[in-house]
Amino acid sequence: MSDDVATGPGPDPSLLLVDDDEPFVKRLAKAMEKRGFAPQTASSVAEGKALALQAPPAYAVIDLRLEDGNGLEIVELLREARPNCRIVVLTGYGAIATAVAAVKIGATDYLSKPADANEVTRALLGHLEAVPDLPDNPMSADRVRWEHIQRVFEMCDRNVSETARRLNMHRRTLQRILAKRSPK
The missing domain is CATH 1.10.10.60 (Homeodomain-like)
Known part of the structure; x- marks a missing residue:
């Protein structure tokens, strides 16, 4: 584990978790709380937007596809409400096109499901300058x-x-x- 993950979330530990998979979001919220974050959860785009406007968090983990729409709507809203918010987009549909779209509108990182709390924490607290290692087995x-x-x-x-x-x-x-x- 890198040093930046070990330091914790910093002075503002507020975290918004938006995912329509209720068991997953509850487990993730509990795990992130143990890591020093103060999570709030939402299960829809509407609920996520309301929480984001009410108190824009320092960190957010947002599922790309939700029952009532696209999680990227929340990413855009968060970028306007709190430009320095660190946002990780999660999805079960790992495709380069969606990753590029998420990063273009302001996501800090993009993870494919299933992602565990350690991966999410690293993505939230990691440095933007960090360059990933080249893959051992490139795409066919x-x-x-x-x-x-x-x-x-x-x-x-x-x-x-x-x-x-x-x-x-x-x-x-x-x-x-x-x-x-x-x-x-």
Whole structure:
């Protein structure tokens, strides 16, 4: 564990956790409390926005896909309400396109689920200058292709027909690719 994680959250330990997976968010809140944070939880975009406006936290962990919308709406609101807020976006749909979108609108880091409390703490307290090590096993060509398709799909607001047109591929072929799991 790095030194910055061991020092704790600092003078303002306020933490907003937004996730619609109730057992997960309760476990994470308890674990983060043990690490010195003062967590508040929300299970929807509306609830998360209300808490963010009421008392903008120093830290936030936000799920990307919530039942009532996109967690990125909360990220944008937090950036306006408290520009120095350290925000980590969590998602079960780990794709480069969504990670880039999250960071562009103000997220500090992006983690794929399942992420444990240690990973979340490192992401919240880590230094922005830290450069990750090069992977031991880089992405395969199939994975790079899949990531590109996912990025274009997100750019087209998840419209299959428009994505197929932009990629110059048959719509049915694209649907089959999107229905499969990501290659390793």
